[in-house]
Amino acid sequence: MSGKPRLYYFNGRGRMEPIRWLLAAAGVEFEESYLEKNEDLIKLRNDGSLLFQQVPMVEMDGMKLVQTRAIANYIATKYNLYGKDLKERVLIDMYVEGMFDLNELLMKHGYLPAHERKQDFANMIDKTENRYFPVFEKVLKDHGKDFLVGNQLSRADVQLLEIILMAEEWKPDILAKFPLLQSFKARISNIPTIKKFLQPGSQRKSLPDKDDVDKVMKIFYP
Structure with a gap:
């Protein structure tokens, strides 16, 4: 096991x-x-x-890593995306845990049966606009810097951008009441490595469609 990390999952978003x-x-x-x-x-x-x-599961550095948060913690620590000290790290952890909760709502919606989506959509948008995004708008205001924590890119910034873009797929004007998140989105999207990942043809996965749902059912619930 050497060279590039190898990711084992289905060809779609989900927890990977x-x-x-x-x-x-x-x-x-x-x-x-x-x-x-x-x-x-x-x-x-x-x-x-x-x-x-x-x-x-991610195969890297001679290990077979499982559990999404553990994998993300390892990558963030290894590549200096986890703050400069313990106090920054606990802030990153708090923000990211909230993001994981919101990510579950946004991620699962696309895989729900059609008859469950209407009610789930209302709940998902309500929590995004009234519970989660106001928190991150306030964090940016109170911190007064380009990033959520400290003065350099962290996993919290990366994962918040991912969530913002997912939320906009379901409701394009969802940032209308959040000017600091609008600026944050533009700023973080322009970081060269992230800008590259946002280009067509990258390994970023698209919004799930019916074929993706069928594929997931075939793999996990045959």
Whole structure:
């Protein structure tokens, strides 16, 4: 196990997407092995690659890493995206934990059955606009810097941009009441490694469609 990190997941967003974002922001090239059918998942389980029998799994630095937060923590620490000291790190952790909660809402919506989406959409947008985005608008105002924590890019900035762009896919004007988040989005999107990841043809995954839902069901719920 050497060379570029290798990501094991299906060919879609899900819980691997924040990991793709972090690696891309750090300027790290990575390769992907896609699960196409349930047998692919069973093979990883049977060969002992999955500590808790679940993906995502990332093979890097001679390790087989599982659990999304643990993987993200490792990448952020290794590539200097985790603050300069313990106080910055705990702020990053607090913000990112909130982002993971919001990310779950945004991520799962696209995979719900059609009859559940209307009610879920209202809940998702309400929490985005009234619980989560006001927090990050206030953090930017109180901190008064270009970044959420300290004065350099951290995993919190990367993952907030990812979430903003996801939320805009569901409601394009969702930042209308958040001028500091609008500026943040423009600023972080322009960082060269992130700008590259946002270009067509990158390893960033698109909004899930019906085919993606069918694919996920085939792999995880045959």
